[in-house]
Amino acid sequence: MTARKPSRKSPEPLEVPPAAQPVTTEVTEAAVDDAPPPAKRPRAKRATATRTASTKSAGTKAAGTKSVRSKAANTKATATAAPASASVSASVSAPVAAGVTAETPEAPEAAAGASSVTDGVPFPAVATPPRPRRGGGSKDALPATALADADRCRLLAGEHHAPHDVLGAHPAPGGVVVRVLRPFARAVTVLAEELRAELQSDGDGLFSGVLPMPAVPAAYRLLITYDDDETEVEDPYRFLPAIGDLDLHLIGEGRHEELWKALGAQPMEHQGVAGTRFTVWAPDARGVRVAGDFNFWDGAGSPMRSLGSTGVWELFLPGVGEGALYKYDICRPDGSRTLRADPMARQAEVPPATASVVTASHHMWQDADWMGQRADRPVHEAPFSVYEVHLPSWRPGLDYRQLAAQLPDYVRELGFTHVELMPVAEHPFGGSWGYQVTGFYAPTSRLGTPDDFRFLVDSLHQAGIGVLMDWVPAHFPRDEWALAEFDGRPLYEHSDPQRAAHPDWGTLEFDYGRKEVRNFLVANATYWCEEFHIDGLRVDAVASMLYLDYSREDGQWSPNEFGGRENLDAVAFLQEMNATVYRRNPGVVTIAEESTAWEGVTRATDQGGLGFGLKWNMGWMHDSLVYVSKEPVHRKYHHNEMTFSMVYAYSENYVLPISHDEVVHGKQALVSKMPGDWWQRRANHRAYLGFMWAHPGKQLLFMGQEFAQGAEWSEGHGPDWWLLDETYGASGDHRGVRTLVSDLNAVYNALPALWQRDTDPGGFSWIDGGAAEDNAFSFVRYDADGSPLVAVSHFSPVVRHDYRIGVPDGADAWVEVLNTDAARYGGGDVRNEEPLKLEAVPSHGRDGSIALTLPPLATVWLRPA
Numbered sequence: 001m002t003a004r005k006p007s008r009k010s011p012e013p014l015e016v017p018p019a020a021q022p023v024t025t026e027v028t029e030a031a032v033d034d035a036p037p038p039a040k041r042p043r044a045k046r047a048t049a050t051r052t053a054s055t056k057s058a059g060t061k062a063a064g065t066k067s068v069r070s071k072a073a074n075t076k077a078t079a080t081a082a083p084a085s086a087s088v089s090a091s092v093s094a095p096v097a098a099g100v101t102a103e104t105p106e107a108p109e110a111a112a113g114a115s116s117v118t119d120g121v122p123f124p125a126v127a128t129p130p131r132p133r134r135g136g137g138s139k140d141a142l143p144a145t146a147l148a149d150a151d152r153c154r155l156l157a158g159e160h161h162a163p164h165d166v167l168g169a170h171p172a173p174g175g176v177v178v179r180v181l182r183p184f185a186r187a188v189t190v191l192a193e194e195l196r197a198e199l200q201s202d203g204d205g206l207f208s209g210v211l212p213m214p215a216v217p218a219a220y221r222l223l224i225t226y227d228d229d230e231t232e233v234e235d236p237y238r239f240l241p242a243i244g245d246l247d248l249h250l251i252g253e254g255r256h257e258e259l260w261k262a263l264g265a266q267p268m269e270h271q272g273v274a275g276t277r278f279t280v281w282a283p284d285a286r287g288v289r290v291a292g293d294f295n296f297w298d299g300a301g302s303p304m305r306s307l308g309s310t311g312v313w314e315l316f317l318p319g320v321g322e323g324a325l326y327k328y329d330i331c332r333p334d335g336s337r338t339l340r341a342d343p344m345a346r347q348a349e350v351p352p353a354t355a356s357v358v359t360a361s362h363h364m365w366q367d368a369d370w371m372g373q374r375a376d377r378p379v380h381e382a383p384f385s386v387y388e389v390h391l392p393s394w395r396p397g398l399d400y401r402q403l404a405a406q407l408p409d410y411v412r413e414l415g416f417t418h419v420e421l422m423p424v425a426e427h428p429f430g431g432s433w434g435y436q437v438t439g440f441y442a443p444t445s446r447l448g449t450p451d452d453f454r455f456l457v458d459s460l461h462q463a464g465i466g467v468l469m470d471w472v473p474a475h476f477p478r479d480e481w482a483l484a485e486f487d488g489r490p491l492y493e494h495s496d497p498q499r500a501a502h503p504d505w506g507t508l509e510f511d512y513g514r515k516e517v518r519n520f521l522v523a524n525a526t527y528w529c530e531e532f533h534i535d536g537l538r539v540d541a542v543a544s545m546l547y548l549d550y551s552r553e554d555g556q557w558s559p560n561e562f563g564g565r566e567n568l569d570a571v572a573f574l575q576e577m578n579a580t581v582y583r584r585n586p587g588v589v590t591i592a593e594e595s596t597a598w599e600g601v602t603r604a605t606d607q608g609g610l611g612f613g614l615k616w617n618m619g620w621m622h623d624s625l626v627y628v629s630k631e632p633v634h635r636k637y638h639h640n641e642m643t644f645s646m647v648y649a650y651s652e653n654y655v656l657p658i659s660h661d662e663v664v665h666g667k668q669a670l671v672s673k674m675p676g677d678w679w680q681r682r683a684n685h686r687a688y689l690g691f692m693w694a695h696p697g698k699q700l701l702f703m704g705q706e707f708a709q710g711a712e713w714s715e716g717h718g719p720d721w722w723l724l725d726e727t728y729g730a731s732g733d734h735r736g737v738r739t740l741v742s743d744l745n746a747v748y749n750a751l752p753a754l755w756q757r758d759t760d761p762g763g764f765s766w767i768d769g770g771a772a773e774d775n776a777f778s779f780v781r782y783d784a785d786g787s788p789l790v791a792v793s794h795f796s797p798v799v800r801h802d803y804r805i806g807v808p809d810g811a812d813a814w815v816e817v818l819n820t821d822a823a824r825y826g827g828g829d830v831r832n833e834e835p836l837k838l839e840a841v842p843s844h845g846r847d848g849s850i851a852l853t854l855p856p857l858a859t860v861w862l863r864p865a
């Protein structure tokens with residue numbers, strides 16, 4: 001991966017100094033009566049995703065509200081929730097629900113609706129709590145004992161680790177005490193069973209009172225009165241934790257393979273109420289609150305609770321549904337605050353906006369046939385030719401669903417077996433091409449919703465095309481609203497600044513030695529495979545992960561515990577990731593972009609390897625492009641550039657990549673790298689593709705190169721499709737190259753000799769790898785049954801008649817199956833139209849040989865007649 005610009009900065013995150021400590025006094029009925037009314041609640045317009053939250057922002061109405069008067073402020077939250085998240089545990093966490101203690105056995109109904117979630121299905125409530133009836137006895141609640149100073153101060157400052165212990169309903173002498181935090185409210189009334197009781201104001205948005213009830217009610221609601229409206233809401237602080245103990249245990253161990261089902265924003269039904277469970281890992285935070293468009297980006301009334309030593313914070317907000325925007329308002333260890341997007345968000349706002357979006361999938365997959373058969377044959381023994389695509393610029397302006405109507409047909413017409421999508425995870429700066437990720441669990445919203453992306457993958461599968469995607473676990477950008485120092489200290493990045501800072505890209509490297517970070521990434525890899533049916537992950541920049549001294553000078557890095565330069569934490573992470581992905585997802589392949597000679601990249605993890613299925617052959621790419629860029633008269637001096645790859649061809653399972661990195665930013669498009677006039681450049685281009693498809697290894701070609709686009713690729717405009725327009729005079733030249741690519745794939749898919757033994761040295765044999773003076777290369781490929789295919793690539797601009805090569809025994813004649821000089825490809829149509837008869841003339845160490853005509857700047861494939 002080449003160095004890329006740092007990602008665009010989003011609007012400044014929330015930065016608030018530690019809250020001043022309020023003065024706490026005991027509140028009496030007389031004091032309440034004499035107190036001045038609360039400050040007038042300002043009218044609030046709908047908050048935007050990039051608005052900076054503040055404790056002084058417009059009124060903090062709760063999510064999931066029911067408007068009582070027509071002047072109720074509009075919120076984005078919906079009351080419709082998706083099915084509950086799949087939680088690993090069937091048990092409920094240890095923290096006690098509001099008002100339910102061991103001392104209140106007479107009120108078991110308080111916990112009757114408690115649910116944890118298992119395999120996507122919530123535990124059914126024992127009894128759905130009845131909706132409290134309106135009316136009944138209406139009275140003021142009795143004064144409650146004043147909240148302890150420490151609790152009050154921490155609650156108002158957003159630093160309380162257990163807000164459910166002080167807010168909500170709890171048993172108390174003389175009844176049930178209810179405390180509510182609603183900044184800017186004028187009054188709060190509790191609606192419970194036959195009781196309607198108004199709480200007393202304690203100042204600073206706190207309300208409390210003692211209800212004359214024998215036990216905590218199974219359900220109650222709050223009627224919140226503001227200056228100009230009233231809103232009826234569920235109390236978030238009456239709910240049990242909506243995440244199970246086993247989930248928390250696995251998170252603590254760093255072994256939660258379905259982490260996305262435990263963390264993040266999960267629409268669900270909990271204790272019979274629809275809403276969204278918010279969970280976030282922030283172990284260094286002094287407090288965490290949820291801010292969103294449902295509370296006007298003021299999280300003061302929505303503090304989360306800490307769940308033990310796991311560092312996980314949780315809050316179930318009733319009434320918040322799909323489409324709601326949110327962030328986490330985090331109090332750092334130094335008391336300052338920051339507003340952060342959710343690291344586990346499954347959807348994000350369209351950049352440059354940066355909020356997370358509550359979402360759930362409703363896509364109905366139609367690719368059962370594809371998913372059922374993709375594991376039938378190991379990928380290294382199967383045809384595998386890849387069309388690399390940058391989705392935003394392939395056809396600029398198309399969204400996921402529009403791409404689904406065009407891309408599968410185009411790729412199927414070209415005959416590629418797979419597409420590889422440049423990173424689709426959310427990223428703030430389009431010029432990074434997706435390689436500086438801020439939303440690791442969210443497909444970029446530039447092109448649509450997560451379900452729209454699922455629809456595209458589904459459409460490709462139904463067309464018989466596999467889907468690979470670039471995955472970027474090597475680094476992340478420093479945007480202050482994302483992962484960098486997420487909870488006030490290095491969390492996802494390494495605590496050592498030298499280990500954290502990536503020297504090439506101005507980004508931060510993950511701390512692979514921290515179990516929770518490793519879990520975040522391992523789960524992310526399998527998330528894309530399981531939630532989006534991705535068939536393979538091409539892992540970006542593996543070399544930068546493997547070496548402690550990568551792009552660092554002496555003194556800028558420290559050796560590992562054995563004195564070496566290997567990053568042992570990264571090695572362990574890659575092994576765990578590969579082992580987990582292959583175990584959980586049969587038929588999926590992982591591919592390493594690794595540019596060094598690291599041994600065992602595609603060796604199994606139980607044999608000490610990294611465990612990848614395939615590896616990009618960067619050496620072949622570099623050497624072969626050096627050769628073809630030379631003038632033919634000079635190529636004989638670089639002949640070994642084309643043959644050296646066979647020295648190590650079977651050391652790993654290779655992909656031969658002509659990727660986006662080779663056709664951008666001054667590197668020239670593939671056809672423009674070639675020497676000579678326009679005819680010769682195109683001929684070289686075609687001959688090179690013929691050599692590439694016949695060489696051992698899989699193939700990858702970046703978009704635009706299939707029709708010999710002459711301009712470098714730019715994410716701003718994508719391929720030059722106008723070159724194929726019939727009204728353009730030279731369109732035939734470009735159409736011819738595209739026809740060649742289609743034929744290369746068709747013959748390739750039909751002849752197992754070209755792919756079945758890619759990783760078996762017995763599947764290849766040189767005929768003549770030393771014909772430097774002729775600028776020619778000839779070799780044989782064999783399938784599992786020994787059936788041969790002969791390939792001859794000729795990189796001189798002259799015709800060679802009666803060019804003799806030795807061929808394998810067993811065939812009396814040989815016929816052309818492909819000739820890149822054919823007229824239909826834009827060539828001179830110098831061909832071997834008749835079968836080439838075997839002659840008893842020894843050549844190249846073989847008893848028999850054939851004499852053929854070699855076209856200029858062309859590759860010819862022959863098979864037994």
